[in-house]
Amino acid sequence: MWRVSILGHMTFETGTKRRSVGHAMPHGRTWAPVVALSAAVTVLVASEFLPASVLPAMAADLGVSVGVAGLAVAATAIAGAVTAPSIAVLLPRADRRWVLVGLLAAGTVSNLAVAVAPSFPILLAGRLVIGVAIAGFWSFAFGAGTYAVPGRDGVVSAGLAFGVSVASVAGVPLASLVGDEIGWRAAFAGAAAITAVVAVGVAAAVPPVPAHPAAGFAMLRRVLARGRLLAGVVCVLLAALGNFSAYPYIRLAIGRVDSEGTTWLLLAWGVGGVAGSLVAGALARRLRFLAAAAPLLLAAGLLVTATAASLPLLAVAIVVWGVGFNMVPAATQLWVTRVEPERAEPATALQVTAFQLAITLGAVVGGALVDNRGVAAALLTGSALALAAGLGFASIRIVRR
Numbered sequence: 001m002w003r004v005s006i007l008g009h010m011t012f013e014t015g016t017k018r019r020s021v022g023h024a025m026p027h028g029r030t031w032a033p034v035v036a037l038s039a040a041v042t043v044l045v046a047s048e049f050l051p052a053s054v055l056p057a058m059a060a061d062l063g064v065s066v067g068v069a070g071l072a073v074a075a076t077a078i079a080g081a082v083t084a085p086s087i088a089v090l091l092p093r094a095d096r097r098w099v100l101v102g103l104l105a106a107g108t109v110s111n112l113a114v115a116v117a118p119s120f121p122i123l124l125a126g127r128l129v130i131g132v133a134i135a136g137f138w139s140f141a142f143g144a145g146t147y148a149v150p151g152r153d154g155v156v157s158a159g160l161a162f163g164v165s166v167a168s169v170a171g172v173p174l175a176s177l178v179g180d181e182i183g184w185r186a187a188f189a190g191a192a193a194i195t196a197v198v199a200v201g202v203a204a205a206v207p208p209v210p211a212h213p214a215a216g217f218a219m220l221r222r223v224l225a226r227g228r229l230l231a232g233v234v235c236v237l238l239a240a241l242g243n244f245s246a247y248p249y250i251r252l253a254i255g256r257v258d259s260e261g262t263t264w265l266l267l268a269w270g271v272g273g274v275a276g277s278l279v280a281g282a283l284a285r286r287l288r289f290l291a292a293a294a295p296l297l298l299a300a301g302l303l304v305t306a307t308a309a310s311l312p313l314l315a316v317a318i319v320v321w322g323v324g325f326n327m328v329p330a331a332t333q334l335w336v337t338r339v340e341p342e343r344a345e346p347a348t349a350l351q352v353t354a355f356q357l358a359i360t361l362g363a364v365v366g367g368a369l370v371d372n373r374g375v376a377a378a379l380l381t382g383s384a385l386a387l388a389a390g391l392g393f394a395s396i397r398i399v400r401r
Contacts, residue, residue, distance in 0.1 A: 033148035034159040036198070036205035037141050040100070041163030043195050044107055044134045046171030048076050050191060051127070052248075053176035054184035061184065062120045069120070072127045074363055079131025080356035084349040087136045088211075096144045096209035097202070100137060104199035107133035111192035115185045135356060139349040142333055144209045153334060154284025161277040161330035168326075169270030228396060229339050229347060232291075235392040236332045237354040239295035242386035243325045244362025245369070245378055246302055250318075252375040253305050257314045265318050272322025279323065280330035287334055288398050294331040296390035297324030299383045306379035324386075329355070338398055 051058060051072040059069035091099055106129055113126035138160075145156035178187040246253070250269065254262050276294075283290040301321030308314040332351055340347040369378040 031149065032205040033207070034145055034152075034156055036201045037100075037145050037156075038159040038163040038166075040104055040137060040198050040202055041141065041160050042166045042171060043191065043198050044104075044130070044137055045164050045167035046175060047107060047111055047130050047191050047195065048134055049073065049167075050111075050175050050187060053173075054179035054187055057179060057184045058123075062117070062123065064120050070363075072114075072123060074360055075124055075127045076131035076134070077356045077359035079128040080135030081353050081360065083132045084135040084139050084352035084356065085346065087132075087139060088345050088349060091211075093211050096140045096147075096211060097206045100140055100144060100206065101199050101203045103133045103136045103140075104195055104202060106130075107137075108192050108195040108199065111188045111195060115188035115192060131356075135349075135352050138352040138355075139345060142337065142348055143344055144206055147209045148207050153337070154281050154330075157284065157330040157333045158277050158281025160333070161280060161326060162274065164329060165270065165273035165277050165326050168273055169267070173266075226340060229336060229350070231392065231396055232332070232335055232339060233350045233354050235291075235295070235389045235396070236328075236336075236351050237358055238385045238392065239298060239328050239332070239389035240355045240358030241362050241365070242295065242302065242382040242384070242389065243298060243328070244358050245366035245385065246305075246362075246382035247325075248363065248366055249370050249375050249378055252370070253379060254314065254318070256375065257308055258311045261311060261315075265315060268315060269318050269322035272319040273326035276323040276326035277330060280327040280334075284330075284334055287331075287338055288393070288396075290327070290331045291335045292390045292394035294324055294327035294390070295386040295393065298328065299386035299390060300324070302379045302383035302386060306376045306383065335393070335398070 051069065055069050058072075059065060062069070087099075110126045110129035110133060113129070114123050117123035117126060141160055142153075142156060145159070146153050149156060175187045175191070178190060250266070251262055254265050280290060280294070283293075297320055301317050301319075301324050304317035305314065305321060308317050333348060336347040336351045337344040365381065366378045369381055
């Protein structure tokens, strides 16, 4: 029978014979696969939130309102939520390396389509494609990374989360600068070119990654029957929803205390995010603590941001917010794959679905709260949701298999 561990180790047993498949690391360990996958996450996440950097110019050029143009982000999240649990079912036997490369190629085409889109419906179609690319890539990247670098699941997960942080710190502001100086279409064209280069890098750095022999609908169905996993996925949704109900309005939260400090405080959030990714990797062995601590830190950061009356206290809160939230992707990815080590692909896909749903729901919940109650209400609601997630993870025991 086949057995697959959380690290992607694959063994084939027949009678008393047992042999390993893959995992030969020629001439020592190489970190190139992790670097390539992290770079891919950076460019895909930057592409996901790229419209937010150029929204007014994009809306004016296409003749739609800013509110309508904002659907370019929501459409991406919706496409991702639908794609994440289904892509492994549609591609049960495909080499995961080439699936990843194909998804990056789709991301390239998506960005290029947006760059030349003559109308908003065509742009929206392109954005749906990037949603598929992002969700699919997240679903397969962890397994591919741990297969390429066995025994380093914490490092792989932290590397992927680091890619998200880099996109927040450098990718989105850089896209905004390009959009302001050259034009929003140039920003998407540049993203397309970088995504194509990263696709080549992934093809070169990541070894062939065989699919789990039981991958497909049956595996997904078995995962959906796991109560402990589903409880954790609900906690993932709550933590991500807590962040995305508040993060789109972080500028308003900062402006409430000191409007002149917006730029450097946003940078501080991003630096906190990078630190959070590294902390998550360092604490990977204390997984139950990590999974609970990440949303609890997020809750604390949001609470203090909502109530801070001075710039120093606000600065501390913003950094804690950045650390806490950017620990969440790595912590929850490790958590779901530890709970379901032999069904890591569909477990990770459910985690991705929870994040994508949270992005969409967060825009609705946060927007309604800001419009009717003010930005503090959105922050406090986000804090309560993150607190619930942290307490939930603390209450779920991880059973080693």
